[in-house]
Amino acid sequence: MNGTRRTILGRTPSSSPLAASQRAAGRGPCTTAAVVAAALVLLTGCGGEDPAGQAAAATPPGVGEVTTAPDGVQEVTVRTQDDYLFTPAAFTVAPGRVRLTVENVAEEMVHNLRFRPDAGPEPIVEEITLLAPGESRTIEFTVAQPGDHPFDCTFHLQVGQTGTMTVSG
Numbered sequence: 313m314n315g316t317r318r319t320i321l322g323r324t325p326s327s328s329p330l331a332a333s334q335r336a337a338g339r340g341p342c343t344t345a346a347v348v349a350a351a352l353v354l355l356t357g358c359g360g361e362d363p364a365g366q367a368a369a370a371t372p373p374g375v376g377e378v379t380t381a382p383d384g385v386q387e388v389t390v391r392t393q394d395d396y397l398f399t400p401a402a403f404t405v406a407p408g409r410v411r412l413t414v415e416n417v418a419e420e421m422v423h424n425l426r427f428r429p430d431a432g433p434e435p436i437v438e439e440i441t442l443l444a445p446g447e448s449r450t451i452e453f454t455v456a457q458p459g460d461h462p463f464d465c466t467f468h469l470q471v472g473q474t475g476t477m478t479v480s481g
């Protein structure tokens with residue numbers, strides 16, 4: 313991880329003061345991504361509405377669509393990329409077993425997915441703790457109660473990388 317961080321910082325020397333402040337803040341494995349995040353926020357102003365709009369428009373077919381696998385489990389795939397969005401940020405499943413895959417198609421950014429503790433109608437403890445660029449991981453869990461389950465990329469929570477899985481009634 314340190315090797316990667318040095319390489320990326322070497323490519324963008326202008327971000328070094330930010331990198332130093334992020335290191336001082338004691339961040340975890342997402343330091344590099346957070347530095348990139350901070351740099352992008354500076355470049356695009358607050359909110360970054362334009363990149364968000366572009367990413368939303370580019371949602372590929374099949375992503376975010378809930379289908380039923382041959383074993384009867386409902387499946388859905390969410391993507392992350394080199395921004396601070398889940399694509400899509402909202403999807404709906406039926407009560408039952410859910411197989412959720414997150415594909416990180418980013419070239420540089422690291423993400424994760426965790427259901428926000430105590431925020432949904434029932435706990436979902438399964439999580440994807442780390443997705444390197446190009447990586448894809450799947451978790452499976454069961455939901456029974458209708459309602460909204462907010463989920464976050466904990467690395468980029470500050471810049472609003474959140475989503476919602478709704479369990480239909």
Ligand SMILES: [Cu+2]
Nearest residue numbers: 423424465468
């Ligand atoms: Cu993230």
